[in-house]
Amino acid sequence: xxxxxxxxxxxxxxxxxxxxxxxxxAGIYIPRYCYHPGLRxxxxxxxxxxxxxxxxxLQVACYTRxxxxxxxxVNSEKAKRARxxxxxxxxxxxxxxxxxxxxxxxxxxxxxxxxxxxxxxKMVEDKNKKHKAVPVGPHVVxxxxxxxxxxxxxxxxxxxxxxxxxxxxHRGDHAELLPYPGRTLDNPYSANVVDICPVGALxxxxxxxxxxxxxxxxxxxVCPGCATGCNIEIHTSKARPYKNExxxxxxxxxxxxxxxxxxWICDYGRYGFLFVDDDSRIEQPLVKQNGEFQELxxxxxxxxxxxxxxxALENGKAVRILGSAQMTNEDLYALxxxxxxxxxxxxxxxxxxxxxxxxxxxxxxxxxxxxxxxxAALLGFDTEPAATEKLLTACRNGEVYTxxxxxxxxxxxxxxxxxxxxxxxxxxxxxxxxxxxxxxxxASYVLPxxxxxxxxxxxxxxxxxxxxxxxxxxxxxxxxPEWKILRRLARQFDHTFAYxxxxxxxRDIVKKVPAFTGMSYRALGDRGMLVSENGRSVQQAEVKxxxxxxxx
Amino acid sequence: MNVxxxxxxxxxxDKTYIPLVIDxxxxxxxxxxxxxxLHILNVIGIKTKERGAVTYQYPEEMRPLWPRTRxxxxxxxxxxxxxxxxxxxxxxxxxxxxCIYIVAEERPEVQIEKQPKIFNIDLGKCVFCGYCVExxxxxxxxxxxxxxxxxxxxxxxMLLTKEQLLNIEPKVENYVSRPxxxxxxxxx
Ligand code: SF4
Ligand code: SF4
Ligand code: SF4
Ligand code: SF4
Ligand code: FES
Numbered sequence: 001x002x003x004x005x006x007x008x009x010x011x012x013x014x015x016x017x018x019x020x021x022x023x024x025x026a027g028i029y030i031p032r033y034c035y036h037p038g039l040r041x042x043x044x045x046x047x048x049x050x051x052x053x054x055x056x057x058l059q060v061a062c063y064t065r066x067x068x069x070x071x072x073x074v075n076s077e078k079a080k081r082a083r084x085x086x087x088x089x090x091x092x093x094x095x096x097x098x099x100x101x102x103x104x105x106x107x108x109x110x111x112x113x114x115x116x117x118x119x120x121x122k123m124v125e126d127k128n129k130k131h132k133a134v135p136v137g138p139h140v141v142x143x144x145x146x147x148x149x150x151x152x153x154x155x156x157x158x159x160x161x162x163x164x165x166x167x168x169x170h171r172g173d174h175a176e177l178l179p180y181p182g183r184t185l186d187n188p189y190s191a192n193v194v195d196i197c198p199v200g201a202l203x204x205x206x207x208x209x210x211x212x213x214x215x216x217x218x219x220x221x222v223c224p225g226c227a228t229g230c231n232i233e234i235h236t237s238k239a240r241p242y243k244n245e246x247x248x249x250x251x252x253x254x255x256x257x258x259x260x261x262x263x264w265i266c267d268y269g270r271y272g273f274l275f276v277d278d279d280s281r282i283e284q285p286l287v288k289q290n291g292e293f294q295e296l297x298x299x300x301x302x303x304x305x306x307x308x309x310x311x312a313l314e315n316g317k318a319v320r321i322l323g324s325a326q327m328t329n330e331d332l333y334a335l336x337x338x339x340x341x342x343x344x345x346x347x348x349x350x351x352x353x354x355x356x357x358x359x360x361x362x363x364x365x366x367x368x369x370x371x372x373x374x375x376a377a378l379l380g381f382d383t384e385p386a387a388t389e390k391l392l393t394a395c396r397n398g399e400v401y402t403x404x405x406x407x408x409x410x411x412x413x414x415x416x417x418x419x420x421x422x423x424x425x426x427x428x429x430x431x432x433x434x435x436x437x438x439x440x441x442x443a444s445y446v447l448p449x450x451x452x453x454x455x456x457x458x459x460x461x462x463x464x465x466x467x468x469x470x471x472x473x474x475x476x477x478x479x480x481p482e483w484k485i486l487r488r489l490a491r492q493f494d495h496t497f498a499y500x501x502x503x504x505x506x507r508d509i510v511k512k513v514p515a516f517t518g519m520s521y522r523a524l525g526d527r528g529m530l531v532s533e534n535g536r537s538v539q540q541a542e543v544k545x546x547x548x549x550x551x552x
Numbered sequence: 553m554n555v556x557x558x559x560x561x562x563x564x565x566d567k568t569y570i571p572l573v574i575d576x577x578x579x580x581x582x583x584x585x586x587x588x589x590l591h592i593l594n595v596i597g598i599k600t601k602e603r604g605a606v607t608y609q610y611p612e613e614m615r616p617l618w619p620r621t622r623x624x625x626x627x628x629x630x631x632x633x634x635x636x637x638x639x640x641x642x643x644x645x646x647x648x649x650x651c652i653y654i655v656a657e658e659r660p661e662v663q664i665e666k667q668p669k670i671f672n673i674d675l676g677k678c679v680f681c682g683y684c685v686e687x688x689x690x691x692x693x694x695x696x697x698x699x700x701x702x703x704x705x706x707x708x709x710m711l712l713t714k715e716q717l718l719n720i721e722p723k724v725e726n727y728v729s730r731p732x733x734x735x736x737x738x739x740x
Contacts, residue, residue, distance in 0.1 A: 099640030099689050100666040132662045209656040209666055212641045240644075242653055242670075 002068040007075055019061040019072055020048055028074055031083060031112050033090075033198045034150035035062035038263040040159060045090070045150045047112070049082040050074050058082050080116060088118045093128045093173055095145045103200030105213040109148070130176050137165075137185030139205055139267055140194055147177045147201035153193035160264060160363075163187040177201065188365060191271075192264050195253060206271060207251045210244045211237045219472035220255060220526060222459050224326065224452045225269035226360075227368040229461030230254060230261035231526070232269070234453055234472040247277040248473045249453060257527050260465065266365050273453065276473075280435040282448035284478045293446065298480075298488070305445050306492035308402055308428050309343070317401035319343050320391060323350040323381055324407035325370030328457030328469065330505035331482035332372070332379050333513075334497060335406070338486045342493045349387035350376045352413035366462060371452075375460030378515045378531060388413070395422035404430045406482065407449075409437040432485060449482045450475035456502040457481070458524065460531060467528035468521060616728045617698055622682045624699040625673055625712070626720040628692050635718055637692035639668040643684035651677035652684060668714055675702055676710035698726035 003012045006023050013022040018041065020030050033045035043063030050061045053071040058079060061072075073079055091109070098104040130144040154166045154177070165183045169176055179185055185193070194202045216235040223230040237243050237250045244250050252273055254265040275281075285301030286293040296304075312319045321343070323335050332350075339345045351373060360367040377383045392414065394400050403426045410419045423429055423442050431443035434451045454475040460466045475481070480488075483505055487497040499505045503521050510516045515531040523529060565571065583605075590604035608615045617623065628636040639656035657669035685695050697720055704710050 097665075099638050099642070100664070104640075133665055209639070209658065212645065214645065240653075243655060 002066050002070070004066050004068070004070040004072065006072045013066055017066055019050060019052075019059070019064045019066055019070075022066050023061065023072070023074060030061045030074055031108075031115075032062060033108060033148060034152060036152050036155075036196055036263075038160070039152060039155045039196075042151060042155070045148065046086045047083055047090070049079055049086065051076045051079045083112075084116050084118050087112055087116065088121065088123070090148045091121075092123055092125075093130075093145070094148070095127065097146075098200075101143075101146065101200035102203040102208060102213070103146075103197075107200055108198040128173055131178070134178075135205060136179050136202075137190050139191040139271070140185050141203050141205050141208060142177070142179075143201050143203070144176045144178065145201075146199050148199055149175055149177060150198060151177075152196045152198070153177070153202060156189075156193050156196060157185070157187070160192070161187045161189040166193075188266050188268065188359070188361065189264060189363075191267050192254070196263070204251065211240070211250045215240050215243070216250055217472075219453075219470050221453065221469045221472060222371065222461075222467045223252070223265060223269040223272070224371040224459070224469075225266070225272045225369065226364075227366045227370060227373055227462035228260065228364050229371055229459050229465065229467055229528075230265045230269055230364060231257040231467065232265060234273070236472050238473065247274075249273045249276055255526075259527055260461065260467075261364055264364065268359075268365065275435055276451045276453050278435060280437070281476055282434065282436055282440075282446055282479065283476060285448060286446040288444045298478075301445065301447060302488055302492055305430055305447070306489060308430070308445070310493070312401040312427075313343070315401075318345075318394075318399055319402040319404070320345060320394070320400045321348045321404045322388060322391060322406060322408060323348050323376065325350045325368075325373040325376045325383065326407045326452075327376075327482050328372060328452070328455070328459060328502070329375045329379065329466070329509060329516075330457045330502045331486075332376055332381065333505055333509050334483035334486040334499070336379055336381070337497060338490055338495075341495050342490055347387065348381050349384070349391055350381045351383050351385050352388050352408050352410065353385035354412050355414075368462065371459040371461070374462055374464055374531075375458070375466070378460060378464075379509070379513060385413075392418065392422045395426050398425045400425070401427045402430065403428075404432065405439060405443070407433040408439060410439045411437075432482060434479065447485055448476070448479040449485060450479040454479070455481040456521075458506060458521075461528075464515075464531040465528045466516065466519060466524060466531060468524045611701065614726050617700070617726050619727055621727070622680050622685075622695040623726075624675075624697045624702055624720065625678075625684070625693055625695050625717060626697050626722060627671065627714065627717040628694060629718060635667060635671075635692065635714070636690050637668050637671065637688075638664060638666050638690055639671075640666070640689060642687040642689060643693055646683040646687035648681060648683060649677045649679050651675070671714035671717065673712050673717065674710060675712060676707055696722065696724075696727075698723040700726075 001012050001015060003010060004022060006026050006028055009026045011022065011026050013025060020032060020035055023030050030050060031047045033047050034042055035048060041062055043060045046060060048061040049058040051073040052059050098110065104110065132143050132145055134142045136142040149168055151168060154168065157166050158164050165179050165185045166177060167180055169178050191204060194204050215237055217238055219234045219236065221232050221234045223232045231254065233253045233255050235250045235253060236248055238248065252270050254261060254263055256263055284295040285298055287296055287301065287304060309319050321335065321339055323332060339348050351370065358367055358369055359365060373383050395403060428445065429443040430445045431440040432447045432449055433440060434449050440446055452469055453472045456471050457469050458466050459469060481502065483499065483502065487499055490497050506521060510519050517532055519529055587604040590599065590602060593599045594604060630636050639654055641654050644652040644654050651674040653670060653672040654668050655670040656666050659665055659667040682695055684693050
């Protein structure tokens with residue numbers, strides 16, 4: 001293993017690493033545009049120039065492999081001056097229209113210019129005009145004037161999405177990034193190029209002009225879009241609510257987790273948050289009177305619902321539950337307790353097989369669109385779709401008096417008359433969910449729950465990795481997390497669930513369910529932990545925080 | 553040496569304060585008669601260069617505004633009449649009173665790209681610090697209208713919209729155009 005010296009720090013790194021990676025290990029940040037740890041190295045932008053002793057010229061840190069005895073100077077006068085000049089070259093044809101550029105605030109041209117820009121530019125020629133505001137795909141806008149031709153996006157489309165839509169055309173200072181003729185940047189991962197573009201050449205269509213990035217708050221979370229459970233950051237616009245058309249969530253961004261999604265997320269997940277501030281959100285408990293929903297208070301609603309359940313129980317009639325794998329482990333555990341202790345039902349199905357087979361691939365997108373099916377299975381729920389079919393058959397045969405449905409829209413999984421026939425036979429249907437759907441319309445009682453962005457909890461992904469989600473925005477007024485709803489409902493039957501926050505439920509899970517042994521919110525950290533097959537969970541090495549720009 | 557030594561002890565006559573009261577009244581009367589004289593002369597058109605009391609008869613008479621005085625905001629237009637503002641939200645970010653509300657939209661000309669759909673300033677909150685003017689990279693917002701009589705019976709009346717801000721008629725005449733001519737004049 002070679003030992004090298006970087007800016008006076010000596011360290012031993014693995015064979016085959018490049019100088020930029022070694023420096024990162026030493027805690028020294030070298031500016032970069034084309035280098036991205038998730039992509040092939042091309043050494044194209046030259047912003048990473050460093051001085052290496054015994055080499056006649058400056059070398060690119062991203063492409064030069066470390067060799068034993070190498071002495072690297074990152075911050076020598078010569079290297080600093082060279083990077084300043086490279087930055088000046090990159091700006092020769094750059095429009096510098098930061099006021100209208102969505103990247104401003106998280107732009108690496110701005111970032112480095114503040115650090116080592118040549119504040120007295122020597123360039124007097126007119127700038128080249130190129131294409132502006134070209135919608136290159138359903139999610140991405142291209143401004144090729146701003147592009148610095150680092151080809152990160154080109155490599156992403158070649159290596160990660162493997163769709164190769166983008167290329168660099170023409171030569172010299174007419175070189176321009178464009179989609180290949182007749183192609184659009186339309187693939188299930190297309191918006192990732194926006195994240196990796198170090199400048200404002202590629203920006204999001206959905207986010208365009210909505211909020212300035214420095215107004216955003218960030219919360220770590222996990223995508224609820226499918227069983228992969230990609231790590232994300234929820235960017236919210238809370239301080240200036242008049243922006244973003246009143247939507248509280250401004251955008252989702254991928255969060256690095258080498259065990260799950262690396263640097264990427266799919267577009268379905270990225271734009272799957274729109275339901276959070278949708279008009280279909282339920283804001284108050286509802287009861288159906290003469291075919292119309294009436295709003296009522298939580299106290300009244302819980303009393304009515306528990307009355308219905310009580311009547312059924314007292315007359316020895318069946319009360320059944322259809323849970324959902326959209327719920328967190330905490331919600332499901334509370335549901336399990338509610339089922340076992342209050343209703344004394346033990347088989348609770350949670351999955352509905354969709355009529356249309358959903359899109360999936362062998363990279364991130366999985367067929368199971370629920371984030372917590374594995375967690376439901378571990379907590380003792382029946383995750384076979386056949387169980388739901390059986391439940392509906394029981395309903396159709398008049399064996400179920402009261403049915404509590406969580407989240408599901410049954411019409412997505414069963415034929416219309418099948419659902420209607422089943423629900424007609426049920427005396428009262430209670431729907432618990434965040435948004436109204438056709439199934440909820442048929443219910444007699446509707447209790448509003450909050451969405452994944454509005455609560456704390458954990459999801460267990462398909463591989464058994466338990467990951468933490470955090471409250472990014474306050475629950476919509478009138479909505480509660482499911483475990484709270486169940487706690488309050490259980491209270492009506494004189495059962496006390498002694499939980500005050502989601503963490504209390506999780507502690508209980510850890511105590512009672514062997515697969516979760518040894519976990520806590522703290523131990524889960526940012527990368528999550530694998531559930532244990534044999535009573536011992538697998539602790540992951542702490543991920544090193546990605547180096548932030550160090551000013552020098 | 554005791555610092556109090558330099559004060560002479562007051563005599564009993566001084567301690568009655570009568571001489572000081574007379575002194576004070578004399579000053580007041582001197583100003584009174586000077587002002588009366590000058591005001592009367594000014595009204596009949598004599599000695600207009602020399603003015604009486606410092607008091608301005610606002611609102612009948614505008615106080616001359618020094619060129620740097622920050623007055624009501626206005627939004628500037630381009631040559632074609634469209635707003636110069638590109639909704640970069642720098643002013644909104646800089647504003648310490650958080651009284652600027654901007655929502656951006658797409659602009660038809662692709663070279664400019666962006667324009668404000670909503671641009672409201674809540675003058676009820678504004679502290680007239682001028683940071684918004686300072687922050688603007690486009691010189692799109694200015695505080696040079698010479699309008700200082702901003703009042704309303706309702707809070708909503710204090711909220712100026714984009715259209716209002718774009719159509720404000722500046723009263724430049726309220727500003728001192730030649731500060732040098734004001735030499736020797738009281739500007740408070
Ligand atoms: S890419 Fe960066 S430097 Fe260029 S206009 Fe956008 S924010 Fe400004
Ligand atoms: S569009 Fe962005 S990522 Fe692609 S080459 Fe240009 S600067 Fe690099
Ligand atoms: S003058 Fe100051 S307080 Fe008033 S709008 Fe401008 S920045 Fe805000
Ligand atoms: S700073 Fe200027 S250009 Fe930017 S939003 Fe404010 S007025 Fe418009
Ligand atoms: S980061 Fe090394 S050449 Fe671009």
